[in-house]
Amino acid sequence: MTGIRFFNTLTRNKEDFVPQSPGRVGMYTCGPTVYEYASIGNMRAYVFADILRRTLEYNGLEVNMVMNITDVGHLVSDADEGEDKMMISARRERKTPWEIARHYTEVFLDDTKRLNIRPVTVLCYATQHIPEMIAMVQELADRGYAYETSDGVYFDISKFPEYGCLSRINLSEQKAGARVEVNPEKRNPADFALWKKAPAEHIMQWESPWGMGYPGWHIECSAMGRQYLGDQFDIHTGGIDHIPVHHENEIAQTAACTGQPAARFWMHVEFLLVDGGKMSKSLGNVYTVSDLEARGIEPLAFRYLCLGAHYRAKLNFTWEAVAGAQKGLFALRRAVQKDSKEDRLRDVQGRALSHNALRFREDFLQAVNDDLNTPQALAVLWEATRSGLGSELLELARDCDRVLALDLAKGRLGPDVDIAAGDLPDYVRALLEERHQARLARNWKRADAIRDELAGLGYGVKDTPGGYQVTRIVTPDSH
RNA sequence: GGCGACAUAGCCAAGCGGUAAGGCAGGGGUCUGCAAAACCCUCAUCCCCGGUUCGAUUCCGGGUGUCGCCUCCA
Numbered sequence: 001m002t003g004i005r006f007f008n009t010l011t012r013n014k015e016d017f018v019p020q021s022p023g024r025v026g027m028y029t030c031g032p033t034v035y036e037y038a039s040i041g042n043m044r045a046y047v048f049a050d051i052l053r054r055t056l057e058y059n060g061l062e063v064n065m066v067m068n069i070t071d072v073g074h075l076v077s078d079a080d081e082g083e084d085k086m087m088i089s090a091r092r093e094r095k096t097p098w099e100i101a102r103h104y105t106e107v108f109l110d111d112t113k114r115l116n117i118r119p120v121t122v123l124c125y126a127t128q129h130i131p132e133m134i135a136m137v138q139e140l141a142d143r144g145y146a147y148e149t150s151d152g153v154y155f156d157i158s159k160f161p162e163y164g165c166l167s168r169i170n171l172s173e174q175k176a177g178a179r180v181e182v183n184p185e186k187r188n189p190a191d192f193a194l195w196k197k198a199p200a201e202h203i204m205q206w207e208s209p210w211g212m213g214y215p216g217w218h219i220e221c222s223a224m225g226r227q228y229l230g231d232q233f234d235i236h237t238g239g240i241d242h243i244p245v246h247h248e249n250e251i252a253q254t255a256a257c258t259g260q261p262a263a264r265f266w267m268h269v270e271f272l273l274v275d276g277g278k279m280s281k282s283l284g285n286v287y288t289v290s291d292l293e294a295r296g297i298e299p300l301a302f303r304y305l306c307l308g309a310h311y312r313a314k315l316n317f318t319w320e321a322v323a324g325a326q327k328g329l330f331a332l333r334r335a336v337q338k339d340s341k342e343d344r345l346r347d348v349q350g351r352a353l354s355h356n357a358l359r360f361r362e363d364f365l366q367a368v369n370d371d372l373n374t375p376q377a378l379a380v381l382w383e384a385t386r387s388g389l390g391s392e393l394l395e396l397a398r399d400c401d402r403v404l405a406l407d408l409a410k411g412r413l414g415p416d417v418d419i420a421a422g423d424l425p426d427y428v429r430a431l432l433e434e435r436h437q438a439r440l441a442r443n444w445k446r447a448d449a450i451r452d453e454l455a456g457l458g459y460g461v462k463d464t465p466g467g468y469q470v471t472r473i474v475t476p477d478s479h
Numbered sequence: 480g481g482c483g484a485c486a487u488a489g490c491c492a493a494g495c496g497g498u499a500a501g502g503c504a505g506g507g508g509u510c511u512g513c514a515a516a517a518c519c520c521u522c523a524u525c526c527c528c529g530g531u532u533c534g535a536u537u538c539c540g541g542g543u544g545u546c547g548c549c550u551c552c553a
Contacts, residue, residue, distance in 0.1 A: 030553075038553085045553035075551095085551090169482080169549090239553030240484095269553065270484090277546070308502070309492060314485075314546075321491045324503035328491095331502080334516080375493045379501035386518090414516090444512055451514080462515050469515095 004059060004369045006235075007312060009243060009266040010166060014371055017265065019234050025056050025063045026233035028225040028263065029120070030242060033070040033217075034104035035085040038111060039286045040302060040317065041272040041279055045239045047303055048269040048311045048372075050117040052237065054403045055368045066228045067120040069108075071101035071127050072204045073196070074217045084214070087202060097204050101127075111289040114299040116405035122228050126220040130206045133215040133223040136257065137194045137208075145256045146194055149185035153195040153210055157188045160252045166266060167244040192249050194219050218249035225262060226254060236263035240270050273316045292322065296415065300406055301326035307374040307404060329406060330415070335385035336397040336408045357396045360384040364400050377403070416460050416471030424470065428459060435461070436468060 004017040019025045029049040032038050049067075056063050074085050086097040093100060112119075126133075137153055140146040145159050157163050193216040198205035205212045215223075225233065231254070238247060247266060254262040271278070274285040289299050305325035309315040353361060360380055367376035381400055384393060397408045424432075435450040451461050460471040 032553080042553045048553090167548095237553095241548075241552060244548070271547075271553075273546075278552090280552090304502090305491070313492085316491070318490070320489095321503085324491060327504090328502045338517085373493075375501070379493070382501055439512085442512075448513070460515085463511085463513095464516085 004056075005371055006265055006267060007371050008264075009268050010261070010264075012168075015265070017234075019061060020232070020264065023061060025061050025235065026229040027053065027056075027063060027065050027235040027237065028221070028229055028233060029065065029067045029236075030221060030238040030246070031067040031069050031123075032104075032108050033074040033085055034101045034108060035074070035089040036104060037288045037290075038104075038108050039279060039288060040292065041274075041286075043111060043115060043289060043302070044272045044306050044315065045237075045269045046112055046117050047115060047306045049237050050112075050115075050405070051307070051311070051368075051372055051374060051403065052235070052267065053118065053120075054405065055372060058365070058368065058403050063121070064229065065120040066122040066124065066225065068221055068224050069101075069105055069123060069125045070217060070220060071105070071125055072097070073126060073215045073220060075193075075196075084202065084204070086204065090203070101125075111299070114289055115303050116300060116407065118405075124224045124228065126215065126224070127204065129220070129224050129227065130215060132227050133219050134195070134206075134208050136219060136223045136226070136253070137215075139257050140194060140253065143256060147187065148210060149183070150197075151183075151185070152193045152197050152213065152216075154186060154191045155194055155249070155252060155256075157190050157192075157252070160256055162255065163190070163252050164248065165261070166248050166251055169244060169248075192216060192218060192245075194253070218246055219253060221246070222250050222253040222262065225250075226258075231258040231262075232260045233263050235265045235267060237267045237269070240268040243268055269311045270314045273314050275318055276316055279317075287317075295319070297322050297326050298329075298412065300411060301329050304329040304406055307378055307406075310375060311372055326415075329411070330413055332382065332385070332406070333408055333411050334413050336394055337413065338393075353395060353399075354389075354392060356387070357384075357389055357392050360387070360389075360396055361399060364403075368403055374404075414471075424459075428454065428457065428470075432461065432468065432470065439463070 005014050006017045007014045027049075029046070032042060049065075053063050053065050072084065072086055075083065084097075086100055089100045089104075090097045095103075109119075137146065140155065141148075141153065145156055146153050147156055148154075195208060195210055195215060196213050197211055198213045202214065205214050225236070236247070236250075251261040254260065273279070274283075274287070277283075279285045279287070289302070292299060292302055301322055302325070305317070305322055306315065308325065308328075360383070363380045364377050367373045367380055370376070377400070381397065381404075384396055389396060394409060401408045431450050431454055435447050435454075438444075438446040438450065454461055458472060462469045462471070
């Protein structure tokens, strides 16, 4: 079997990946803070985590994948300043934080579904694990890593000399407080909140040894990761922006309790850029999966776009690029399904792949196992489409799709959607019939005129040896 | 100001010591009344300048440029 190699942020090296328990992998993915709609930038991170999970499973490993939903405690600033994001959205939308969380969680899960991201094994909500978090904060306090201030309980970074091991940051070189005023009660500028004492207006608050309050964002992940995966698990994933603060803090918290940095492998996805720069609200380019659909781009075309770039490289999102991805995906499916007539299909299904197809499968496996080189994996599949595999190509594609999840065997084949004849308005049917007669009479002029007319009405006609085919034209917005 | 990443054809991008994967777009062709689809062919010497090497897009140094983090964010 081809060995799996992953880039580990902790060591900055590609390393052989071997699960600590044979055959089983425990992984934790930092989930969304459900205070607004997730952008396609967020979704890239979850597509990545999904590809990682699927690749492990493709290798025959059983994956226990845990993801959190942060529905409390994520403040506006990671420096523990500002308000809880949930509270701000609640005020803005005149709803309770609970309603906010429920709504955005639902939309998020729906988006992941449309992107063919498999449901995780354990989806855990921060608000449902408060006791575990309190226990961990208490443990840190008992071990001398935490101290109480007037507004909360903080982690004392000076007690954890390894702090910075992930981001390789030298705290003494950082200009903490250069831009934001540091809480004067903090012993060290980079100390972070484990527990925040809640002001009366904060709706989400719980009883604790330090009074009413709510957990810090970082302790949420540490506590839940530990609860579901143990003191030391295999992989922890997240966005590259989490390296310096969130994951550094997670490592500090867990290691202070267990002596181990939570996960053996830390894997991080790069950012998705939009038009060469960061997406931002002020530029109005924070797109969601729904925005893509509104422009006629199917969610899976975005997934295809993500797969076309390596996860550790920045990916530049442009409308031209997704449109290209959409066309490429259609073409790939067409190539795969070309020979998938039902009878032939039944013929090949379940049969072992031929020597030729197995070679492609091996190349594909090698690509994804090499630190998830999905661009290379896609190239292998494209190569296979024109290598004369015949109907067996479909079986190969099905197999690859266990990782890619692009609906290769059943997805849409083009921008136009076929319509059943019965759904056509009478006048359209009349035009079609007239055109058909015109063609039989070799009256090309009249036939083409009708085709144009139908196009104006939103219907496409294609002539095939077996007759004509009608489609509803849903061309993507050309922007 | 401090730290870091990246720079490959019109676009999205692999490769990272032995003379550049793949997709989209473009050009040419086969087929079809035309169109669509399909198929075939075609389309780059890798930001600049030095250095190391038999040999560099791939390593080192210096430029230039872009992006990011330090402040919210996957």
